Amino acid sequence: MTVHTMSTTRTGRWRLAGVLGDAGQPPARVDAGGAWELVVDDGVITTLRPTPAGQAGQVDRDDPAGPRDDPAGLAPPTALVLCPPLLNGHDHGRGPGTVDAGIPDAPLEEWLDTLGRPVRPRGQDELVGLAADAMLRAGVGAAVFCVNPTGPDVVGEVRTAARAAVARGIRAAVAFPVLDAGGDRRGRRRGAPGAGRAAVDALIADVERLAGELADEVAGSPAAGLVDIQLGPVGPQWVAEATLARLAEHSAATGRRLHLHLLESPGQRAWADDVYPDGLLPAMDRLGLLTERTTVAHGTQLRDDELALLDERGVTLALNASSNLRLAAGVAPIARAAARVRAACLGLDGLALSDDHDGWAELRLARGLWQAQTHRRVPGAAALALATSAGRAAFGAAAPRPPAEGQLADLVLLDLSPWRHLFGHPDWPLADIAVAAAGPAHVAEVWVAGTRVHHRPEPSSRPEPSSAPAPRPREVPA
Secondary structure, eight states: OOEEEEOOOOOEEEEEEEEOTTOOSSSOOSSEEEEEEEEEETTEEEEEEEOOGGGTTOOOTTOTTSOSSOTTOOSOSOOEEEEOOEEEEEEOOOTTOHHHHTOOOOOHHHHHHHHTSOSSOOOHHHHHHHHHHHHHHTTEEEEEEEOOOSSSOHHHHHHHHHHHHHHHTOEEEEEEEEOSSOSSTTOOOTTOOOSOHHHHHHHHHHHHHHHHHHHHHHTTSTTTTSEEEEEEEOOGGGSOHHHHHHHHHHHHHHOOOEEEEESOSHHHHHHHHHHOTTOHHHHHHHTTOOSTTEEEEEOTTOOHHHHHHHHHHTOEEEEOHHHHHHTTOOOOOHHHHHHHOTTEEEOOTTOOTTSSOOHHHHHHHHHHHHHHHHTSOOOHHHHHHHHTGGGGGGGGGGOOOOSOTTSBOOEEEEEOGGGGGGTTOTTOOHHHHHHHHOOGGGEEEEEETTEEEEEOOSGGGOOBOOOSOOOOOEEEEO
16 A cells, blocks of 8 residues: 655644634633633644733734734734634535536436536545545535445445545545435335345445454554544435344444435425325434434424434434535525534535535525524524534544643634734624634634644744654555
8 A cells, every 4th residue: 555645743832812612621611812822742732721811912023923003012912713623514525516527506306317427527536635625724624525436336435535535634434325225316115125134234344344444554643533434324215224224233233323314305305204104203213323323414304393303312413504505405404403403513515605615604604594594693602613513423433622731633723813903892702703704714724633734824824933843744545
């Protein structure tokens, strides 16, 4: 196996204007302003705490990150703000996007017919790799990649997708696709036989071998733990009940997570009500699918009682606002999900409105829908949680921990200097500034699992000199 050596940085020191979300210890602080100090030593956060009160207003005049318009030296010494990495709770890795591939937007069932006939085909290395590059530039530090095979070698494509994620340095849950009753686009019959027990057991064995192989490739390296292989039954309408039950049984026995689409379109809602008049979700629950080890994506057509059942069972729900609009599936139920499902998070689905994998734009769209659906203002901190802390469970063993002392550095440094004049304003907490205005251009640095994987080469993002050991190269599989 060929191994690439990448230049990496695993050490640095910064002064911050504040921290967002659940970053900071002790104790966890939400949207805490004032001067903070951050030190990362060999990939581990050794210091993340407020600067002592006597130093909070001090400014190093030789520091290019310091303010230029504060001669009294009263402002925080930097416009850098620490944020947990954005999490993409559901994606497919669509490279530069579907427009580049020549796949036009259309209602979901029509769109699926064109998905397999791209004008510009690409392999999984490009599809996942180019998407991961764009996500990292936007501050997305982890993504769930549901592999859409482009050929018959599904094991090989999932392996390639996982290696592409590792090579880019993004945390990834990679879902191995399972589909054995998809002959009718509208959905299977309730008693559809599926592939049979032997075939499903063989598939599970393939998944377990692949997971072990990928773990061995990065064991002992900084890339260890970046990837979690999951079982990906594509949706209950295209997977036989017996297969779903066997996958759930395996998940319960091993802890391997499940990731599946659920009630994305009006057509799927009609199928569910026709085939399961007693309720699709209760049927899935009886099969053992609805547990804390499961993520369901979309849920555009979910009803309130179904959302409540997901929450009761600890299921993670990944909402995909842009995708639902582009595929005429409906409007993501952001407000209802946020009110009823504690583990409701956001996903890009490879279908961001501008095909740019911009998690900040997706967050603004989700917040806007939430406000439109409730006719109330949604605080920036609440919106930010949808894109950060709420979705961590979806990543299984690859989930990042909140930025805190003693943890590997999984964090984003945002340069909010265009809005320094709002710092400290009672109407503008730092989270509201970030959610309202931040984008890829304001992402100064991204750290994943203790390694800096993106750096905007501008003075505001330069770490201070440190006496810690020099950076070490990171080896990743081809």
